[in-house]
Amino acid sequence: MSLQVVAFAVLAALILYGSYKVVASPLITHSALFLALVLVSVAGVFLMLDAVFLAVVQVLVYAGAVMAVIIFAIMLSEQREIGGDPSAQRMGFGEELRRALRSRHWGLLPAAAAALLAVLAIAGIGRLGAPAAPGAASTSVADVGRALLTDYLVPFEIASAVLLAAVIGAIVLTAREGSDARDGGRS
Amino acid sequence: MPGWLIDFLWVVVKVTLVIAFVGVNFIFMVWLERKLSAKMQARIGPNRVGPHGSLQLIADALKLFSKEDIKPAMADPKVWALAPVVMFAPALLVFYVLPVGPNAVIGTDLNVGLLYLAAVSSFTLVGIFMAGWGSNSKYSLLGAMRAGAALMAYEIPLVLSILTVAMLAGTLSVQGIVQAQVDRGYYFVFPGIVAFIIYFICVMAELGRGPFDLVEAEHELVMGYQTEYSGMRWGIMLMAEYTNQFTAAAIAAMLFLGGWDGPFLPGWLWLVIKAYALVMVMMWVRWTLPRVRIDQLLDLSWKFLLPVSLLNLVVVAIFLV
Numbered sequence: 001m002s003l004q005v006v007a008f009a010v011l012a013a014l015i016l017y018g019s020y021k022v023v024a025s026p027l028i029t030h031s032a033l034f035l036a037l038v039l040v041s042v043a044g045v046f047l048m049l050d051a052v053f054l055a056v057v058q059v060l061v062y063a064g065a066v067m068a069v070i071i072f073a074i075m076l077s078e079q080r081e082i083g084g085d086p087s088a089q090r091m092g093f094g095e096e097l098r099r100a101l102r103s104r105h106w107g108l109l110p111a112a113a114a115a116l117l118a119v120l121a122i123a124g125i126g127r128l129g130a131p132a133a134p135g136a137a138s139t140s141v142a143d144v145g146r147a148l149l150t151d152y153l154v155p156f157e158i159a160s161a162v163l164l165a166a167v168i169g170a171i172v173l174t175a176r177e178g179s180d181a182r183d184g185g186r187s
Numbered sequence: 188m189p190g191w192l193i194d195f196l197w198v199v200v201k202v203t204l205v206i207a208f209v210g211v212n213f214i215f216m217v218w219l220e221r222k223l224s225a226k227m228q229a230r231i232g233p234n235r236v237g238p239h240g241s242l243q244l245i246a247d248a249l250k251l252f253s254k255e256d257i258k259p260a261m262a263d264p265k266v267w268a269l270a271p272v273v274m275f276a277p278a279l280l281v282f283y284v285l286p287v288g289p290n291a292v293i294g295t296d297l298n299v300g301l302l303y304l305a306a307v308s309s310f311t312l313v314g315i316f317m318a319g320w321g322s323n324s325k326y327s328l329l330g331a332m333r334a335g336a337a338l339m340a341y342e343i344p345l346v347l348s349i350l351t352v353a354m355l356a357g358t359l360s361v362q363g364i365v366q367a368q369v370d371r372g373y374y375f376v377f378p379g380i381v382a383f384i385i386y387f388i389c390v391m392a393e394l395g396r397g398p399f400d401l402v403e404a405e406h407e408l409v410m411g412y413q414t415e416y417s418g419m420r421w422g423i424m425l426m427a428e429y430t431n432q433f434t435a436a437a438i439a440a441m442l443f444l445g446g447w448d449g450p451f452l453p454g455w456l457w458l459v460i461k462a463y464a465l466v467m468v469m470m471w472v473r474w475t476l477p478r479v480r481i482d483q484l485l486d487l488s489w490k491f492l493l494p495v496s497l498l499n500l501v502v503v504a505i506f507l508v
Contacts, residue, residue, distance in 0.1 A: 003191065027263075029263070029266065029320050029321075030266070033266065033313070033317065036313050040310075052297055052298070052299055053298075053299050053302070056297075056299050056302045056303050056306045057302065057306075059306040059307070059309075059310065060302060060305055060306035060309060063306075063309070063310055063313070064305075064306060064309030064310060064312070064342075065309070067312070067313060068309075068312050068335065068338070068339050071312065071313070071316045071335065072335060072339075074320070075316070075319070075320065075328065075331065075332055075335070140298055141298070141299055141302075141359055
């Protein structure tokens, strides 16, 4: 039991630190890498809850596929400063936070949302019961598949339609007018 | 001793054994590759240190350990230094679900073993990105771009070909798939020959092996994302590469060739023998075919392997129903 608490504390600390660094890092590459850390740590939390399937899918979809797309966007971006300015790397906690908040006024919005969530979480401690005991709910792949195709068929189909629309939209947005199809986009 | 301490020590023993195997396997595979490539090119290969040059790689490893740790001045220090570790970790994690006998799995027999393998190996891209971007060098970045494009393009046919095996076996557990082949008395390579060939091409492309080694095309990109690494950091990257090659061959052996199944010899030995047979095929292809271009690499995946693997999946599904 105590080992579980230690493991959860480590994972929670990683998630919190990583999420903070995602928004506060002066370099976008570091943000992306900290995002990968957060996503993998969340998979660790799923593992602690015995949701092996969810943990594996979390790593496969988020840390694998989504990170790949983010990484490609960064590598193809026009950013020239790979190392960033050295002063930015030595920023203290306060300066980082101030920059993160100042960079856009909108930075206050997620900060307020996070604060609200924290207040709710603190208010909720003790009133909510413990999470479902690990192993209580079976999470085999067959069960997940059956649930998706029976109880949750409509949301599942709507989600696939949304994804299809997103794919078509991405193709429309990126396909350049008049580019030669046989060129394979190498122009 | 309390129970959890015994569990913990048992885990330590297993991890030590896996790492020891990885080290020995690395040295043996590099020696094998150098000898085989020499034979294919009518050369002799390493023959000075030890019988048939068998101690050459131990001497090389000692040299790597004793080299100066050179860090590029303009690199992003932490990202650059962590990259080999992030690349090596997935290579080790794959061993967790490998079955080595009828009731023996190295770690645990996860009921989502196949997905686990795909998830773990997809994380390699982050390490490559860290090496390519953190080095702050154009060759590294170009090499990482190529590696990323190859990884993304070949992941889909790869997973589709693995899915064919899952459908044939009716389970996602790796041990379950091997057991299904033993129970039915035939290996999945026969009903799944198309999937096997697709899987094999895809892993070779993802590993940057053979005709697909344009990731580190030495005459245009120096060494790709490995350019700025030297000494043992480069050694770890090379070890990750060869370990990935071995585990990819071992996974192919388990999914299509019956894994630990075989007469007389113990199960783990059969697995190693089958994996090494496939590794030698990879080496044979590598030293036979010329390198492809990046557009040919991507065309092969998106325009040929992806439709074929989708079609194969449908055909197998129709036969099963």
